Amino acid sequence: MADVNERRFAKLKVPIGPSHPALEEPARFLFEVEGEKVVDVDYELGFNHRSIERLCQERPFSKIVYLVERICGICSHAHPLNHVERVEDIADIEVPERATYIRTIYAELERIHSHMLWAGIAGEEIGYHTLFMYTWREREKVLDLFEALSGNRVMHGCNRIGGVKWNITEEQAKSAVGALTYLDTVADKITKAVIKDSNIAERCKGVGSLSKEDAIRLGAVGPNARASGVPEDTRVMCKYAAYGDFDLEPLTAQGGDVVAQAVVRLSEIKQSIWLTKELFANLPDGPIQAEYDNEVIPPGRSVGRVEAPRGELLHYVETNGTNFFERIKIRSPTLANIQSYVPKFLGCQVADIPIIAASIDPCFSCTDRMTVIKDGKRKIVSSRDLKLGRV
């Protein structure tokens, strides 16, 4: 006999995407819902394939830094930073210390503005437009800071092989520290508005949870993994750029739900503000560009990780002794995090879909590396298919 308490609804298939107001970028989700409860989910990527990796093999290496900077508008420093570090690794270029500090400053400012952007979008997804307007207004201050430092608000053009393009003067450092002090109070305000709001707590507590075991099993990275209690931070593990000089602690939270994600990201804003101030205070003197042979790069291969605002970003570079790259492989953090959507979505309410989708801070366009069109039909290809040559 059926349980009388078990309510039965007709199953309804709710498509979200490729074009939907909850998604900033094209991706397709197919939810199977019973009443308001999600019982199954399928997702599909590949709507925004831009063949970045192929383009990287068709240009001389001097133009690739410019190209990889344009993979993502928000991680516009993490991609070129990882790329130049790989090339420097292969060509054995010693980067001046001041250049590594300036790179780290940009990387941390990028994290601040990216996490503020996330907080705004999360507010928008649960209909809290005032939070969105506020965080995005204050995020402009970071972009202003970028403009003051590099002349560009979004594409900074900071990284070069062997160094950086823009030096930082005394006055710039002083005004930047002033702006950072202001941003510190803003971060406190946002934290208070998000953590203490009973309505947000009701909406977000326990929504989109991800256990620590699942986070490790599904290979979650970055703030998404740290929100589940996995103390993994590439800045601490790999100590690239100037991170080796500072004692950073991976900030974690428990449960992996939206509140935990918010706690991790908002405290990382504070951490990044502190770190950027330290970097400005300890900025060493010296040149910002190393001398190197800019005609060819010796053959070799290098793989490395960088902590982009969204998590671990992996670049693989292979050179063949000419001024063209043999192969470039990029794995953006969203590709690692997207698997964790399944445990997050199962059992959630329809009302929670947008906030869960936004909670891992997805960047689908940066993720799309491959799409296969055969006989006019798009097809998802598994790694097994690729190995067996069934494409």
Added chain:
Amino acid sequence: MIVTVVAALVYAFVAALLLQGIRRIVVAHSQFRKGPSIFQAFYDFFKLISKESLTPNVTSPLLFNLAPILSVASMLVAALIIPLAAPTSAVGAGDLILVIYLLAIPPIALILGGSASGSPYGAIGAAREVALLIAYETPFIVAMAAVAIAAGSFQLSTISATAWISVMPLAAIAAIWTLPAAAAVQPFDIAEAETEICSGPYVEYSGPNLALLQLGQWLKIFLYASLIAAVFFGTAIYHFYPGVNFVIQFVIVALLVTAFIAFWQATTGRTRVTRVLRYYWAIPTMLAVIDLVLYVVGVRYMHFLFGWAGV
């Protein structure tokens, strides 16, 4: 007679659309924005009216196209019954009950249109609209019933002779509390929820149909606030010239809308369907019931507290 009717209809139309402009400006300013023109709702309405209405293939066309007309027609009738800016109203005994029914028709039109639209977003939106309607109508009806029992009549002209907020402040709070849900703005825009279900019931509507559906909703917000104003603040203040009375009435309603709709909209996020029921059936319904019970057993607490108020 015909002049009064036309005046009331034109006033309701203009006031309802202006109210949207005011609400949007207030919300915009609290979000550090400038906001649209105060006449934005007029621009939107007339632009949509001039466009083409599309009926999707999978719908039931009759229901789909009937819903917007039903919504506006019911509101136009309600505009003639609710004492907008006159001490008396046109219809006789029991018109409060009629008005409460009429005010429930725009949400019901949304439910019909959403279900008929053949879109899963519309279906979910319709289901949510049902939950929302049940949630906020309960305290509202109890509050209105409490006032009607105290006044000894379901006739609006009799009820609105007294400012009932001075007799039944708890019922007044309960009724005013339902304003944000009746207006379907944050935190209660669950049936539209554009980031979740793409505006739900509205998703397949376009052109004049959409304009009418929205007009019905806007008129409903205005008339709902007008009914609360007429019942709890009375119509005794409207003894000037008709034009002046309309201005006074509009100011009262605009204040209600600004304080209890725009303010909420600017300071909260969207809530969940399950929370709406708990929210409205707990405190506001209890407040209205307390006032009703106290009146029936003969406790005149406002009279006891202040001595000056009460019947």
